[in-house]
Amino acid sequence: MLPLGVGAWLVTRKLSSAPQLSHWQNLLEVLVVNLRDQIQQTSGQNPDRYLPFIGMLGVADRSMNQIEERIEGS
Incomplete structure (x- = not known):
């Protein structure tokens, strides 16, 4: 969650x-x-x-994919 928050802050x-x-x-x-x-x-x-709803679905989907890749890569 922290990387998402920092990324959003940097971009906006x-x-x-x-x-x-x-x-x-x-x-x-x-x-x-x-x-x-x-x-x-x-x-x-x-x-x-x-x-806002569809945008958040996209962010959540991308985040979950990143988390899954890190777990499988461990």
Whole structure:
């Protein structure tokens, strides 16, 4: 959980709306826009309601896969 928290803090600590975006912010925005588009195309509804839930499912899935790989690698 600590690596997720630190990673989230590092990526979001200097968010801006200026024309010059950091590489991390640009990556984060690309991921969010693509996820929103996929939700919109799949459900045909406004993705704002589902975005946090589906995003968290993705983070949880990735985290569990990382944990499983570390356990099996031990």
